[in-house]
Amino acid sequence: MSKDEQKKIDSSYDKVIKKPIKLLKYKNSNSKLGIKNNEKNLVQTNKLANNLEYEKNFPESLVNHSALNDDATLLVPNPIVGIDETTGYTKAELSHKEAQRKRVHKQIEFRASLTHRQRVSKFNEKLSMLPEHFDIPKVGPG
Incomplete structure (x- = not known):
């Protein structure tokens, strides 16, 4: 690369504002x-x-x-x-806070909707639907 080409490249960056991003x-x-x-x-x-x-x-x-x-x-x-x-706060931060607040509120409502007894019975029903470990025949050689 010649010096003329180097000067052209350097001169193209002369107008660039060299400041850090303001967050x-x-x-x-x-x-x-x-x-x-x-x-x-x-x-x-x-x-x-x-x-x-x-x-x-x-x-x-x-x-x-x-x-x-x-x-x-x-x-x-x-x-x-x-x-x-x-x-x-920026608009993005405000929307993030609002979405976070809604998620927490939804989770609280979900957890408060069922009692412990109802959750246990639902879990037991789910387990009763699953097959036992040894009920499934082996597939393949072995």
């Missing part, structure tokens, strides 16, 4: 914004402080007493803390 590393929006861990903790403490202020300023007349749980903790709808879980 989605972080699962929350704070990391996408460039906020480091210690700053993130600060943001979370600020959110908790805002949450406490929101609960203090929440009018008692709007409190639904049926919305109290066993510990008598007030369940207040809070737009500050109620961040959507889907922030920071």
